Each structure stands twice: as C-alpha cells, then as structure tokens.
Amino acid sequence: MSDCLSVAPIVRDMLRNAGIEAYDVAPSARDAPCPVVICNERYERGDTLDDCEYGTATIDVIAVRETRDECLSAIGSVVYALHEADWEPWSGGRVSIRSMSVVGMPEEMPHDGSGRFRMKANILIDVCAIREGH
Structure with missing residues (x-):
C-alpha cells in the first residue's frame, strides 16, 4: 500500500461519525x-495485482477512561461501531476495507499523566488498495 494511504484516518473518521471521540494523538485530559x-x-x-494490492493493516485502539471497566466498555x-459501519463510503476510492477483527484481548497499559486508565486493543483490517496510476 502506498505510504500516503493509511487506514487509521479512515477508522478515526468512521468512529467520529458513530459519535465516538476518536483522535490520532491523545489529547490532554482537559x-x-x-x-x-x-x-x-x-x-x-x-x-499484488496490476491495478491493486491486498494486505492487512493492524492498528492500536487505545481507550482512555476513569476506570478499567469504562475502558473495556x-x-x-x-x-x-466498526462492525456496524458501512465501510464503502469511507474508502475514498483508494482503499477498500474488506473486513475487520479484534486480535486477542484488550490489554491494560500504564495510566496516563493525569492518572486515567488506558487499555489497548489491536484491530486487524483486511484492505484492498488501488495502485498508483490506475
């Protein structure tokens, strides 16, 4: 997949559309x-085909909350939200999401600077990317 194509912003925008406060970088607690x-x-x-390539993108989804249970929720x-989303409108014509799945169980991370709980899940995304010039 071309370096300029990324699935993470697509996932972020899908989550924002579903009403989830999603970011590329953790904002301050304030x-x-x-x-x-x-x-x-x-x-x-x-x-890899002449006009496209298939692959998998793995992203980390980190939830930051006041309690462990809130993180899990x-x-x-x-x-x-990702399983319920209509993936087609989010592709932008360059990257098509074929499927998504969670890899393993969510894992706890050290608390952030403000003392909030953090938990991470790995999401595996099968994609098809249109190759440059096609």
Whole structure:
C-alpha cells in the first residue's frame, strides 16, 4: 500500500461519525477526558495485482477512561461501531476495507499523566488498495 494511504484516518473518521471521540494523538485530559486514540498502524502486503494490492493493516485502539471497566466498555463500543459501519463510503476510492477483527484481548497499559486508565486493543483490517496510476 502506498505510504500516503493509511487506514487509521479512515477508522478515526468512521468512529467520529458513530459519535465516538476518536483522535490520532491523545489529547490532554482537559481537552478530551474520554478519548479513543487510533495509532501505530502497521501494514503487511499480501497479493499484488496490476491495478491493486491486498494486505492487512493492524492498528492500536487505545481507550482512555476513569476506570478499567469504562475502558473495556469503550473498546467494546469501538468494535461494535466498526462492525456496524458501512465501510464503502469511507474508502475514498483508494482503499477498500474488506473486513475487520479484534486480535486477542484488550490489554491494560500504564495510566496516563493525569492518572486515567488506558487499555489497548489491536484491530486487524483486511484492505484492498488501488495502485498508483490506475
């Protein structure tokens, strides 16, 4: 997938459309007390055809909340929103999302600077990307 194509902003926008406060970078607790952060995208190329390539993108979804249970609930809301979303309008014609799944269980992270709980889930996304010039 071209370096300029990324799935993380598509996922962030899908979540925002579903009413979830999603960001690329964790905002301060004053600006957003309960954010979801979409980060650390990793891409693995699969089959490459003349006009497109298939692959998988893995992103980290980090929920920041006051309690562990709220973090788990937020991760569940993210997963539900992504599975319920109509992926087609978000592709922009360059990247098509074929499927999404959670890899493993959410894992706890160290608290942030303001003492809030953080929990991370890995989301695996199968994509098809249109190759440049097609």
